[in-house]
Amino acid sequence: MGSSIILGIFWHFVGAASAACFYAPMKKVKNWSWETMWSIAGIFSWIILPWAISYCLLPDFWSYYASFSSSILIPVFLFGAMWGIGNIGYGLTMRYLGMSMGIGIAIGITLIIGTLMTPIIQGRFGELISTTGGKMTIVGVLVAVMGVAVVTYAGLLKERAIGVKVEDFNLKKGLLLAVMCGVFSAGMSFAMSFAVPMHVEAANIGVDSLYVALPSYVVIMGGGAVINLGFCISRLCVKKDLSFKKDMSVGKTLLISNALFAILGGAMWYFQFFFYAWGHANIPSEYDFMSWMLHMSFYVLCGGIVGLVLKEWTGTGRKPVRVLCIGCLIIIVAANIVGLGMAN
16 A cells, blocks of 8 residues: 555544544533534634635635636535535434434445545546456445444444433434435535646645645535525524524623634634545545545544543443444454555
8 A cells, every 4th residue: 555545544534533523622612502603613614714724825815716617616616515504414413313323324325425426427437346446445435334334333322321312303304314414415525526626726826735625625615604604694593592692692701712612613623624635635536536435434433432532431331332443443444445445
């Protein structure tokens, strides 16, 4: 396995670790509605950071974006919006199915669709399955899905052991939302694929190969921001029990700490895709669609590791932890299969 591929896999792991941890500081936000917290974090992660970093990277910020036609920018933006819809659906999936089942189904679907639909759309799938390396990468995807399923089962065992019940459990509605979330969340993978001309142009004007994908985030995350902020603001305006003004009226000390924790969570959320770009840059171009599989499977892996470190599995018994470890090992094996496939 080449050093570049190993480095690419490593950076995808770092990005996934940031994604798995981003909600930890948000748990410290008090006396704020979820909508206010998510909006503050989102403004920082979807707008401020992508724009600021891109402004520093690009020799001429405005002329760079003006150089692209609407036929490039609109699909990238719309796929970003598609991904934004998936984000909202993700939270609703947790509500109706619970964390373990919701994460397992949603991540499993988005892993498969986001990974395999890209070469299908590009007309490369036939070429992929005709090569040894391509076949190995597909096997790696299937093994990763197995790993996600095993980790999901471990989560279900954990919830049963500690007596967690989903008050709003609704299998039919939850499964529908999980499928919707899985499909729409894959929009990020599609957006990255359609943003390749933006990556090429960034490289042409002197942006380092590790950073060429970052300017496209201004457009991709702009699409996601419109959906997420629109959803949050509309709820703050319509729901009688929610009020941005009320959230901002908490004491000064709490207001500052809430804002800082929300911003920290937003920064960690953004940096999952910052390092995703680094990982993506080190993956061979013919296998660039595998970035999504690596990111999503590592997200599940890191989520399990973080849970163990934070002692969230204490008191659940040996079986759930054992099953979790087996699932994590399967995901690691999947990453190695994919790496070997890309090296062939």
